[in-house]
Amino acid sequence: MIAGAGAVGRSIASELLENGHEVLLIDKSPEAVSVARVPEAEWLLADACEITSLDEAALERCQVVIAASGDDKVNLVVSLLAKTEYGVPRVVARVNHPKNEWLFNEAWGVDVAVSTPRLMSALVEEAVSVGDLVRLLRFSHGEANLVEMTLPDEATLVGTRVGEVAWPQDTALVTIIRGTKVLIPDPDDALAAGDELLFVAAPAQEERLEELLSAHRRGRRRQRE
Numbered sequence: 001m002i003a004g005a006g007a008v009g010r011s012i013a014s015e016l017l018e019n020g021h022e023v024l025l026i027d028k029s030p031e032a033v034s035v036a037r038v039p040e041a042e043w044l045l046a047d048a049c050e051i052t053s054l055d056e057a058a059l060e061r062c063q064v065v066i067a068a069s070g071d072d073k074v075n076l077v078v079s080l081l082a083k084t085e086y087g088v089p090r091v092v093a094r095v096n097h098p099k100n101e102w103l104f105n106e107a108w109g110v111d112v113a114v115s116t117p118r119l120m121s122a123l124v125e126e127a128v129s130v131g132d133l134v135r136l137l138r139f140s141h142g143e144a145n146l147v148e149m150t151l152p153d154e155a156t157l158v159g160t161r162v163g164e165v166a167w168p169q170d171t172a173l174v175t176i177i178r179g180t181k182v183l184i185p186d187p188d189d190a191l192a193a194g195d196e197l198l199f200v201a202a203p204a205q206e207e208r209l210e211e212l213l214s215a216h217r218r219g220r221r222r223q224r225e
Contacts, residue, residue: 001025001062003048003078004069005032008094012066013038024057027069049077051085059086067093072100076108083109101138113138133210136198144170144200149213153193157213163187168209170202 002009005027013023017040027033028047035043046053048069059065065082067075075093082088093108095101095115104113114137137146151158157165162173162185176183177196183189191197201209 001057001059001064001082002066002068003027003074004067004094005029005034005043006068006070008070009066009068010038012068013041017041024062026053026057049074049081051081054081054086059088062086062088064088064090064092067091069094070096072096072103076103076110079104079109081109111139132214133206135206139200144202145206147199147201147206147209149197149199149210151191151193151195151197151213155191155193155213157191158193160191161187162189162191165191165212168201168205168212171205171209172200174198174200 001024002013003026005013005025009025009027013025016023017038022042023038023040024042024044025033025038026044026046026048028045030045033043033045035041044053044057046056048054048057048067059082062082065078065088067078067082069075069078072095075095079091079093082091090111091109092112092114093104093110095104095113098115101113101115104110104115133147133149135145135147139145167173173185175198176185176189176191177198178192178194197213199209
């Protein structure tokens, strides 16, 4: 179920339908309920913040709820109801304003919070930053983040095998992007300058991870803007 049938909600619905999912779009605005735009989806003209509406939608049947409206208050209420009243296994919520991001956590029923402003700023940082850890996505339910760092030329880990690195606790290297190749990390793989490393890491370990990856070779002084 997708709460919010605006441009974002409809786009998500179209993608999911193409991948073989069944999708229900809910919006309380008659102008937003445009069946012709996503004819393969089910539609419901209703307020997704009302229990009666969610009963009508048979939310207990849903495996995933996406709170995709342009109002953070609505997205939080939908997330909380979906998780606590209907036991939906996975709840994904859109964050519209960065100042509200701290609210989108397990206490409000959110498993994954997607902040468009943060994603855009992260993509900019990722494009221009080498040697700095960039947070790409926060996984609310697991208290972990998806983070990325491009290994600088002077890093001490250049040439070190993955299996020889003492990674911080609660940190997992999930992917190495090397040029046009996406590599599944192998203990015998040697890290190379320019590698884009993607980790799932606990927030408390991010500083230690950045220090480990960006440490300069002996004789070089670490500098940051």
